[in-house]
Amino acid sequence: MSRGLEIIETYLSRVSGVRWTDVVEIIIISFLLYNILVWIKNTRAWSLLKGILVIAVFILIAAYFEMNTILWIVQNVFGVAVTAVVVILQPELRKAVEELGRKNIVSSILPFELGKNLIEGRFSDKTIHEIARACVEMGKVKTGALIVVEQNDSLTEYERTGIDVDGIVTSQLLINIFEHNTPLHDGAVIVRGNRITSATCYLPLSDNMGLSKELGTRHRAGVGISEATDSLTIIVSEETGKISVAYNGEIERNLSGDALKEKLRTIQNKPEEESRKRILWKGRSKGEK
Numbered sequence: 001m002s003r004g005l006e007i008i009e010t011y012l013s014r015v016s017g018v019r020w021t022d023v024v025e026i027i028i029i030s031f032l033l034y035n036i037l038v039w040i041k042n043t044r045a046w047s048l049l050k051g052i053l054v055i056a057v058f059i060l061i062a063a064y065f066e067m068n069t070i071l072w073i074v075q076n077v078f079g080v081a082v083t084a085v086v087v088i089l090q091p092e093l094r095k096a097v098e099e100l101g102r103k104n105i106v107s108s109i110l111p112f113e114l115g116k117n118l119i120e121g122r123f124s125d126k127t128i129h130e131i132a133r134a135c136v137e138m139g140k141v142k143t144g145a146l147i148v149v150e151q152n153d154s155l156t157e158y159e160r161t162g163i164d165v166d167g168i169v170t171s172q173l174l175i176n177i178f179e180h181n182t183p184l185h186d187g188a189v190i191v192r193g194n195r196i197t198s199a200t201c202y203l204p205l206s207d208n209m210g211l212s213k214e215l216g217t218r219h220r221a222g223v224g225i226s227e228a229t230d231s232l233t234i235i236v237s238e239e240t241g242k243i244s245v246a247y248n249g250e251i252e253r254n255l256s257g258d259a260l261k262e263k264l265r266t267i268q269n270k271p272e273e274e275s276r277k278r279i280l281w282k283g284r285s286k287g288e289k
């Protein structure tokens with residue numbers, strides 16, 4: 001191993017004087033920078049960053065035209081401004097640090113955990129079963145429901161409009177949330193993986209003129225979020241009890257429980273039987289060691 005590193009280092013230093021630790025450093029910094037940018041994009045920091053860029057352009061113009069009073073003010077305000085940014089973003093920063101603490105980075109790197117995730121796909125069969133069961137039950141008694149299932153596009157900005165739930169998806173929990181005249185029944189529930197992350201979320205309404213006039217705001221909100229993101233949304237009508245699914249800006253109406261399960265399976269991203277076996281085998285042989 002060390003011989004290999006020596007060879008790489010000699011080669012790199014011969015080429016440009018770069019050590020292998022410099023390469024590792026670049027990789028670490030790129031990783032951190034990427035994660036910070038993703039965090040900025042998913043939080044209020046994004047609008048703040050755009051605001052800061054506008055101010056920066058204004059300061060550059062002031063510097064170019066030597067507007068000394070403005071530059072003097074900027075110089076004196078800079079320290080306060082940094083503190084103000086930290087104060088403004090305090091909830092987001094706190095959440096980010098808490099998430100870092102909650103995430104088991106080591107276990108996500110371990111092949112066993114990776115295998116578990118791949119076997120289950122984006123969410124488990126149990127989650128599919130629970131969602132379908134809840135929707136069928138709610139349909140029978142005409143309880144309106146709006147459930148958004150996250151895929152690759154983050155739903156964090158919509159989550160923020162609701163109330164944190166963070167509970168495992170079960171039909172009982174879903175039915176309870178959408179029960180009439182309860183504090184969480186209004187708005188949408190967001191599902192990430194096997195967990196309900198939040199309830200009472202506000203979704204963007206679709207302005208698609210082609211949607212049937214008999215569809216109200218619940219259905220329009222379901223279609224709206226499917227236009228804005230790659231999520232799949234399930235809508236149970238309070239009027240008719242019928243189940244609909246919105247995906248890719250289109251709505252499919254009057255689905256049975258089985259048809260709904262099939263729709264959810266298409267976004268589950270479960271590996272083929274062959275790779276399943278390979279993962280299971282890998283996990284077992286690791287355990288046997």
Ligand SMILES: Nc1ncnc2c1ncn2[C@@H]1O[C@H](COP(=O)(O)OP(=O)(O)OP(=O)(O)O)[C@@H](O)[C@H]1O
Pocket residue numbers: 144145146185186187188201202203204205214215216217218219220221236237238239240
């Ligand atoms: N933008 C939105 N984001 C999330 N939920 C919404 C939004 N707009 C409406 N809703 C939900 O839809 C409910 C109103 O549904 P409305 O009767 O207007 O729709 P609908 O499509 O006719 O559905 P239903 O067939 O159930 O009556 C609200 O009480 C609220 O829970």
